[in-house]
Amino acid sequence: MTDEELVLEALSGNDEALPILHDRYVDMIYQYVYVQTKNHHDTEEIVQDSFYKMATKLHSFDHKSTFKTWLYTICRNTLLDFHRKKRKDRSVSAEDVHIDGLFASRSAEEEVLQKHSPILDALKHLKKDYQDVLLLRFVQNLSLNETAEIMDKSVFAVKSLQKRASKKFVSILDERWEQYGHKR
Numbered sequence: 001m002t003d004e005e006l007v008l009e010a011l012s013g014n015d016e017a018l019p020i021l022h023d024r025y026v027d028m029i030y031q032y033v034y035v036q037t038k039n040h041h042d043t044e045e046i047v048q049d050s051f052y053k054m055a056t057k058l059h060s061f062d063h064k065s066t067f068k069t070w071l072y073t074i075c076r077n078t079l080l081d082f083h084r085k086k087r088k089d090r091s092v093s094a095e096d097v098h099i100d101g102l103f104a105s106r107s108a109e110e111e112v113l114q115k116h117s118p119i120l121d122a123l124k125h126l127k128k129d130y131q132d133v134l135l136l137r138f139v140q141n142l143s144l145n146e147t148a149e150i151m152d153k154s155v156f157a158v159k160s161l162q163k164r165a166s167k168k169f170v171s172i173l174d175e176r177w178e179q180y181g182h183k184r
Helices: 003-011 017-037 040-056 067-090 108-115 118-124 128-139 144-151 155-179
Strands: none
Touching (some): 003 017, 067 144, 128 155, 144 155
């Protein structure tokens, strides 16, 4: 059954449709959020909030986009709200919240990975839009159209953003790579 058919089933009162949609996307959404928070507790909270919003707003799904795109948009907005709340709670500047602020609560394993990962280190030094476009396009494997819709930008803007983000990411990665004692 397609996502759109499951949405119609859920709206018709079929109690089995929502759990199927949840199971279909929970791992992808979790991965998308975790890469940006690096904290299991925060990730679980954001994922739970995203699926709650999806369930309560299902009646507003207008089929103009795919269900997947619609769900990722909800998730991205929930993540942005989470960052705003966290920023407000911490009373720090916008530059501090970026991905740096998201690494504040880490397990020992995550701490080790972060200290020894030039890729994660480079990613956290990108601005939020750059992180989003790279994560949506290359980690989540979403199309340009899906990414544009989720980010509320034109396809041309996403292409341009992706190009600038990739260039900046490679530049930062090259610097970090040398700091870790690797040669390219």
